Amino acid sequence: MSSVMYERMRTNPKFQELVARRGRFAWTLALVVLIMFYGFVMVVAFNPASLGQPVGQGSMWTFGVIVELFMFVFFWILTAIYVRRANSEFDALTQEIVKEAWKEKK
């Protein structure tokens, strides 16, 4: 039974749309995080001194602290953006797909 349902969902064009849209969105966000984080790790690995530079004359705030603080906040905002879109738009689409698969059954 399940297998039939899965087959119906898979052939539903909306399923392809869901997978493509959510996949693109999730991977884009993931890449942003990965590139920023590993970019930062590369700087730590190969040019650590640059992170210890103060942002201004006499300031104790270093680039390293600012960059990290930014990433803490920015990454969290990205999670909020993803949850918002996935829990509304993508979940609604998912429900439609499941509903249509049930309908086809009768």
Next chain:
Amino acid sequence: MMRRLTQILATLGLLSLAAVALAGPPVEGAMEKQATNWHAIIMFCIFVAMTMGITYWAASRTKSAADFYTAGGGITGFQNGLAIAGDYMSAATLLGLTAMVYSKGYDGYIYMLAFFAGWPIILFLMAERLRNLGKFTFSDITAYRLDQGKVRTMAAISSLVVVCFYLIAQMVGAGQLIKLLFGLEYNVAIFAVGILMMVYVTFGGMVATTWVQIIKACMLLAGGTLVMILAFSQFGFSFQTLLEKATAVHALGTKLMSPGSLLAEPVTAISLGLGLMFGTAGLPHILMRFFTVTDAKEARKSVLYASGFVAYFFNVIFLMGLCGILIVGQNPEFFEGGVVGGKLIGGGNMVAMHLSKAVGGDMLLGFLAAVAFATILAVVSGLALAGASAISHDLYARVIKKGTASEAAEIRVSKIATICLGFVAIVLGILFEKQNIAFMVGLAFGVAAAANFPVLILSMYWKGLTTRGALFGGYGGLVSAVLFVLLSKSVWVDVLHNPAPLFPYTQPALFAMPIAFLFAYIFSKTDSSVRAGKEIDAFDDQYVRAQTGFGAEAASKH
């Protein structure tokens, strides 16, 4: 019911916070070494009494296997977010990372970002698939379309290895802490933690463990914030002033705020980054938490809340560590023999504790000590539950009994397993007494990243994964990660007392993860058996379920 309980807990948390705030000015003066701290004992006893009450309540609600492993799948996203944060922010976080910032400065902050950066990745790539495919353990997902017996055995073994590494860090922290505060023998302290944990888990299962996590997370957030505010206020809440003073007195001087000795060479820095980020996504006790929520929607919310709390608290810890440099590091009261710059009383991990005493007196010290105990108990319980479910759900019910075991028998096995794990934890805690605990956690993450994560992510994303590939990948990652750790300085030299390490780096992830992925790929690609063909065909249905959640485990009704 749950909602009302949350309100009661929140009120209690606020009350205890207020009590601490009213406790009066910092008590200055000579601290008797290891004097019994009655504040700490009383507050800890209150915590234990409260959690025992919850365990009693939970025990009456824990009837089925689903109740035991996943609290019936009825936890909300917010509750689970707090519980995940509770699971994730261990004593190693509070004690070890504060100590790391205290001694190494900015390096500690880099560690924290690496601990945090795994969360968005888990959300984007894993959370909903975990919830849609899993039931009780993450092996449910890796073994979804593969050979149940072999793949589950592999996943269970690597789960247990990670659990044991992680347990070491928690137990060592517990022992040091209790030794400092009660003047109790280290070994006695270790036994106390082990036994309390057994009670929570065997009687209350996931329901009790979840509520212990939630209470503890609230206490930790409140306690840490209070200490940070009190300490930071001494510098007029000015980061500039704080750093000017800290760099002036710290042995590292202006290098304090640059990446330094911990990440001295590139390989270690990259390997650590990989290990911490993907290790988070391979920790069995964290992955298990995704099965406690009702659906993928709540699973996503869990990550949102959890990562918010974690990010916030890491920044609190960063400030605590920096304030500690001045408030603790310049006060002879906290050093053995009163020599500033000598050995800290209670060991290097005790910076956070001393800081709380310096800014809030015995009352705040007592509160933070109780929080640290609570933290250890909660994390150890979560780990024990994850380890026990690997033994009972994966090994016993699915591998040995091939799915024919009754629920009652399965639960009984997991209770026995919990007790055994408790004793293992006690023994490991005693063996590894002298290790830096944040570092031990780093190693646990390294093994999780290499042994659990590669096979798990491939099983969800790569159609071509076969049983043979999963086994070679999983065992390859596990064996290589453990070997790299055994042969590295931290075990080969520091524990086994050999003169030189055989593996030059301390972090295994950069080397062990590629081994796992490569093995999984090669041995899947070259697998032309009939079974492999079936497994590959079965991916399509799994894929639809992963995407839509159709057929996913539903929450049991209460």
